[in-house]
Amino acid sequence: MTAAAPSQQDTAQPPLSLAEFHPIETIFIWDFDWTIINCNSDEYVPSEFLGGEEVAKRISAEMKAHGSTKWHECVANLINACMLEKTCSKDDILQKAAEMPFLIDVKQALTDVANSKQCGQAIISDGNDKFIEAYLRKNEMIHFFTHGIETNVGTWEKNHSETSFRITYQSLKYGGHECNLCPPNLCKTQVLTDILNRLSETQNCEDIKRPRVVYVGDGHNDACPALQVLNGNDILLARNGKRCPNPNSFSGPQADENHDEAASSGTFAILAALEKAEKRGLVPRCRVCPWNTGKELLSLVNGILNEEA
Numbered sequence: 001m002t003a004a005a006p007s008q009q010d011t012a013q014p015p016l017s018l019a020e021f022h023p024i025e026t027i028f029i030w031d032f033d034w035t036i037i038n039c040n041s042d043e044y045v046p047s048e049f050l051g052g053e054e055v056a057k058r059i060s061a062e063m064k065a066h067g068s069t070k071w072h073e074c075v076a077n078l079i080n081a082c083m084l085e086k087t088c089s090k091d092d093i094l095q096k097a098a099e100m101p102f103l104i105d106v107k108q109a110l111t112d113v114a115n116s117k118q119c120g121q122a123i124i125s126d127g128n129d130k131f132i133e134a135y136l137r138k139n140e141m142i143h144f145f146t147h148g149i150e151t152n153v154g155t156w157e158k159n160h161s162e163t164s165f166r167i168t169y170q171s172l173k174y175g176g177h178e179c180n181l182c183p184p185n186l187c188k189t190q191v192l193t194d195i196l197n198r199l200s201e202t203q204n205c206e207d208i209k210r211p212r213v214v215y216v217g218d219g220h221n222d223a224c225p226a227l228q229v230l231n232g233n234d235i236l237l238a239r240n241g242k243r244c245p246n247p248n249s250f251s252g253p254q255a256d257e258n259h260d261e262a263a264s265s266g267t268f269a270i271l272a273a274l275e276k277a278e279k280r281g282l283v284p285r286c287r288v289c290p291w292n293t294g295k296e297l298l299s300l301v302n303g304i305l306n307e308e309a
Helices: 041-050 052-066 068-085 090-098 104-114 129-138 170-174 188-202 220-228 270-279 294-308
Strands: 026-030 119-128 149-159 162-168 212-217 235-239 287-291
Touching: 026 188, 026 294, 041 052, 041 068, 041 090, 041 119, 041 129, 052 068, 068 090, 068 162, 090 129, 090 162, 104 119, 104 294, 119 129, 119 188, 129 149, 149 170, 170 188, 188 212, 188 220, 212 220, 212 294, 220 235, 220 270, 235 270, 235 294, 270 287, 287 294
Parallel strands: 026 119, 026 212, 119 149, 212 235, 235 287
Antiparallel strands: 149 162
């Protein structure tokens, strides 16, 4: 797949008109996969049509053939296979994205932040805008993210009677990046720095400090901004422990009770990535608070909001 610069109509994130928002004291930055939702959207959606074992088999084959940096080309190929082999439509694909599982208390945490006048929210995700938007609109959360949704751009292309899906890297917005900690499609340090720079341009009163950042994430690439952007006033809410097994057995709201760690096969990578960085002398300056269940995250978020009150 040849990457192309996204057109304005394809992007999930409209130009931020941050000046119309009042100054905020805290900005919550959310990862999407395994944070806002309780699955990996890139795997969940095609697995709904092709089956989990078949998707895992095809991902393994493509990663061996083309390398891990071609993940999003692999995802696009899987979605195209769904439409070709299972004769499903674009709307069928987006319906499954809209129904992705999420922890009830995670949604409540997002809602509580959205109701706080002192806070703003943004998403920085390694997923794609089409799946993210479908989920947020279905669950009436699209308006929560006052400060943008930054992710890779999905495009539906019509060629005669066939529709195909392609993904354009988020990093092309900046002409790429040179971070050796992140995949070529997205550097979360680059994106978070851009968001904070745009905030500083709109909150340019000398008496207004940079907002505190509360960063919520689970993955290896979430460790990058935790190490390079977050300071001593910021907080990292790092998901730890094991992932829910077989997320495709769920859809929509999910209780913590359905999360059986004993049956899990994978662990969240962010704390291991921070431990590895510490061996190289890189230590986060921010406060690090682990969480695994929705209840744990909601308690942490409400504690932070109470500090703001």
